[in-house]
């Protein structure tokens with residue numbers, strides 16, 4: 001049934017030297033759920049037919065067929081719009097402050113030191129581990145903001161897209177949906193400052209980057225519903241001319257880190273007299289293709305520009321807290337219809353529910369009030385989940401989200417027998433997942449119709465974890 005798609009998965013997986021594809025024989029044809037969250041709301045006795053990884057039909061009030069896979073409570077899987085998969089390998093290793101203080105920038109130096117140790121095999125092993133954890137958490141697609149391109153010397157690999165291909169292989173090997181965002185990086189700061197030596201593995205000129213993009217497109221052809229976008233790393237890393245040259249290179253999403261740290265705002269003001277988001281809107285055709293990652297430090301006029309452009313803000317609450325970024329003015333943005341999704345970014349902790357919880361809690365702490373984002377009389381959990389679902393789908397170019405005909409069959413079942421979810425239904429159950437449950441509330445996950453997480457465990461968890469363990473041992477102690 002899954003014909004070309006499955007073949008593609010197997011081929012890309014084997015091409016990089018692995019044994020067999022663990023997600024290749026898990027396809028389900030039809031699912032039946034006692035309750036499911038559809039675009040219009042909760043529904044009962046929902047029968048979902050799948051074909052070629054997509055939802056082919058949705059019936060409510062339907063009896064299950066004997067061959068249907070059954071679920072109690074079904075949700076659409078959430079997109080994770082911003083990840084640097086390799087950083088999962090350094091999670092927890094930067095939590096000791098320096099004598100002269102610790103900051104985003106000193107964290108970045110440690111991160112660059114970790115980058116120096118990675119090769120294609122270790123990148124793939126770490127990415128697979130990160131993607132297994134994402135799927136187990138309920139993230140069914142990832143926007144991989146991929147910037148580690150070259151060998152340790154800074155010279156391109158014999159295959160210039162080697163590292164990107166390992167990301168593709170990690171997605172194929174775990175089954176997660178992939179929106180690949182190859183990153184263009186050329187400078188260390190505003191005004192075209194030369195890159196610093198620690199950034200040598202990241203650097204391209206526009207021609208070299210265009211070649212990388214076409215290699216990536218070829219490699220992604222093996223994944224049936226992969227999406228190719230691109231990402232200028234940040235306004236620090238590109239000149240205005242480079243930024244203008246990048247946008248026409250792909251049709252897909254365009255992501256950029258922006259205004260995450262006060263220092264970037266000050267540097268942008270010193271360089272241009274404008275703040276980063278203000279400068280971007282004055283100089284680039286920002287529209288609904290764009291995802292502004294972080295956008296932490298924005299003023300009212302910049303929020304207006306983002307909202308009217310239809311761009312998505314990519315919020316990464318766990319990483320933004322970990323790195324001491326600051327708080328995006330989410331309530332002002334949300335109350336005026338701003339679009340957003342969440343990302344796991346540094347992957348210091350991979351947890352879809354926790355991202356949404358922390359997004360809400362940051363605002364509660366700041367505003368000293370409760371249930372501050374959802375409109376009155378609306379469940380916070382329902383609002384957070386539905387909004388982030390729509391925002392991520394837009395930012396990842398993955399088409400119509402949700403449980404509806406034509407959408408990708410990316411689904412998850414919550415475990416209604418989990419202690420935090422007991423005796424709850426519908427929005428109360430969703431609220432209880434996001435606000436009251438620890439791990440273990442996601443029972444099953446289907447991704448493009450393949451059953452990738454069963455009883456909380458990814459079907460390839462052991463194999464992936466064993467390889468990850470060996471790689472981490474070598475990286476940290478080898």
Ligand code: NGQ
Nearest residue numbers: 084108234257260319345346
């Ligand atoms: C990154 N991470 O590219 O991994 C960045 C740090 C930078 C976050 N912004 C590097 N969270 O922004 O220069």
Ligand code: ZN
Nearest residue numbers: 084145257345
């Ligand atoms: Zn990032």
